[in-house]
Amino acid sequence: MPAAHQPAPSARSTAGREPQRLHEPHGGGHDPYTPINQILGYTRLLVASLQGKVAPQHIEDIRNIELASRKLLTIVQAMENGDEDAPSSVKVSIPSPHEEPAVHAEIEGSGRGTILVVDDSRGNRDVLCRVLQNNGYRTASAEDGPRALGLAARERFDAVLLDVNMPGISGLGVLSALRQSRSQAELPVIMVTTRGASEDVVESLKLGANDHVTKPIDFDILLGRLDTQLTLKRSREQLSQLAAELSVKSEFIRKTFGRYLSDDVVNRLLSSPEAQLLGGEEREVTIMMTDLRSFTTMTESMPPDVVMRLLNGYLGEMARIIVARGGTIIEFIGDAILALFGAPFPAGDDTRRAVACALEMQIAMDAVNEKNSAEGLPTLQMGIALNTGPVVVGNIGSEARTKYGVVGAQVNLTSRIESCTVGRQILIADTTRRAAGAGLLLGQSHALAVKGFSNRVLVHEVLGLDNPERLYLPERRVEILSLSSPLPVVCARLAGKRVEGEPQSAFILGLSPFGAVLRLHPRPAPFTNLQIHPSGALAEQLGGELHAKVIELDARAEDVVRIHFTSSPPGLAAFVQKLHRAEA
Structure with missing residues (x-):
């Protein structure tokens, strides 16, 4: 039989047979799924828009068109897969339609988000935009890569639906360019690939695609995946906004707490869920109290x-030093400061840091007063007391208003010790001396009778701290001018602000702008507060009374003490200067 009349070999008997391929249109780039996909999309849109408006048989006719399109789709898929049962006589050639370039810069629709649709087929763009708009999305479209990138640069889109196969810059090229400036979280991209093009799916995911759908597009799947990506995007944006708000609030908290606490303490408090709970605990701390004379x-x-x-100039500098030394400022009480070392969190060197802090604060008063003098403000003198012992620390108050506070007998004791200080002086309890370690340089020590405590309390004057801190108070002893003619005054002992006992006559034997040598009998104990009234011409020259504290007993005479003025009248400095000239 001539070859022309021989039967064609069957699909089952041909080894290595290539699967049947549908005719590609001239120029390539268009697959048979595109027009079928458009038919399915438009029939879906027609049913949705005409339901209840036309006779039921017309809706049924449209559904039959959809059914026939799905059957045709099954035939095309079978031929693409080389199925021998597919009707071999069917050849489908899809012409590449001539289209005018179309870019919809206007965003149409409203509601659930704005989607950029990128596809070189006008029909595909149209059906996708209509489906999306019918489901509450706003849309814009572009027919090629350059126009898509231009729109993405100018407009804000919530997601991009991007076809892989496009002339010029492919969808993968557009995706790569988008990811140069927009992350997956910022701009979700769903790729549209042809069936069986697994390499496009893999490559798009590597380039940063969020998801993909295949042609012909199942619109329910597309809408579901788009909704998922937009939900994730909104969740990320909300988390990002919350994180930004939290960062602002956290920074505010850190700056606010940072005025009172060290950075380490702030970080530990913010990370501790128990930090906000009301209640306290007993802890060994070193208490600091300061006051201006x-x-x-x-x-x-x-x-x-x-x-x-x-006040703010003084408190600002003192607070800076306390926080730098790891102290916790409990509160400012007028010109006084209450601070703790060892709370809320203890360290191994709390007491020593407290002593170093007190020395640094007194040293810094020179700079504070230099600034005050330059601004025409008065000179300040501060006394500091330190005491180490058990207290109860914690959150005090109510759920509506809480503060971190301290209570206990040791707080009261610290206050009593502070009241014994004079300007530019540091007094520490013996418990603090023992806990501070080696290297303390001490001045005079005294046993104080303190109200509320049965035993006398031993206190020490601190002059410096050796290695490794190497902090020393400048020499504060001012030469007192001995007077050839003692000045008669009347002294009254003070208990707080109240005069205690009968006033007694006394004589000023020596005088300086800051203190004096005084003879009176019986002489008062160290740290006794005195109110001194000049008499006669002296009262007129000084312009008021003096307040002083006994700081030293003369070992050579039982009726002589050295006092430090805690308050002096305006004429004292000029009077002392006049005496110096006269004695010279």
Whole structure:
């Protein structure tokens, strides 16, 4: 039989047979799924828009068109897969339609998000935009890569639906360019690939695609995956916004707490869930109390803004030093400071750091006063007391208002010790001396009778701290001018602000702007507060009374003490200067 009349070999008997391929259109780039996909999309849109508006048989006719399209789709898929049962006589050639370039820069629709649809087929773009708009999305579209990238640069889109197969810049090229400036979290991209093009799926995921769908597009799957990506995007944006708000609040908290606490303590408090709970615990701490000498008397005639400028300049510098040394400022009480070392969190060297802090604060007062003098403000003198012992620390108050506080007898004891200090002096309890370690340089020591404590309390004057801190107070002893003619005065002992006992006659034997040598009998104990009234011409020259504290007993005479002025009248400095000239 001539070859022309021989039967064609069957599909079952041909080894290595290539699967049947549908005719590609001229120029390539268009597959048979595209028009079928458009038919399915439009029939879906027609059913949705005409339901209830036309006779039921017309809806049924449209559904029959959809059914026939799905049957045709099955035939095409079978031929693509080389199925021998597929009708071999069917050849499908899809012409490449001539289209005018179309870019919809206007965003149409509203509601659930804005989607950029990128496809070189006008029909595909149209059906996808219509489906998306019918489901509450706003849309814009572009027919090629350059226009898509231009739109993405100018407009804000919530997601991109991007076809892989496009002339010029492919969808993969567009995806790669988008990912140069927009992450997967910022701009979700869903790729549209042809069936069986697994290499495109793998490559798109490597380039940063969020998901993919295949042609012909199942619109329910597309809408579900788009909704998932937009939900994830919104969740990420909300988390990012919450993180930003939390960062702002955290920074505010850190800055606020940072005025009172060290960075380490702030970090530990913010990371501890128990830090906000009401309640306290007993802990061994070193308590610091400071106070300015005669601040109330000094400022009672000053304008309020000047008082606040003077006070804030002083407190700001002292607070900086306390926080730098790891102390916790509990509160400012007028011109006084209450701080703790060893709470809320203890360290191994709390007491020693407290002593170093007190020395650094007294040393810094010179710079504070230099600034005050330059601004025409008065000179300040501060006393500091340190005491180490058990206290109860924790959150005090209510659920509505809470503060971190300290209570206990040791707090009261610290206050009593502080009241014994004079300007530029540091007094520490013996418990603090023992806990501070080696290297303390001490001045005089005294056993104080303290109200509320049955035994006398031993206190020491601190002058410095050796290695490794090497902090030393400058020499504060001012030469007192001995007077050839003692000045008669009347002294009254003070208990707080109240005069205790009968006033007694006394004589000033020596005088300086900061203190004096005084003869009186019986002489008072160290740290006794005195109110001194000049008499006659002296009272007129000084312009007021003196307040002083006994700081030293003369070992050579039983009726002589050295005192330090805690408050002096305005004429004292000029009077001392006049005496110096006369004695010279």
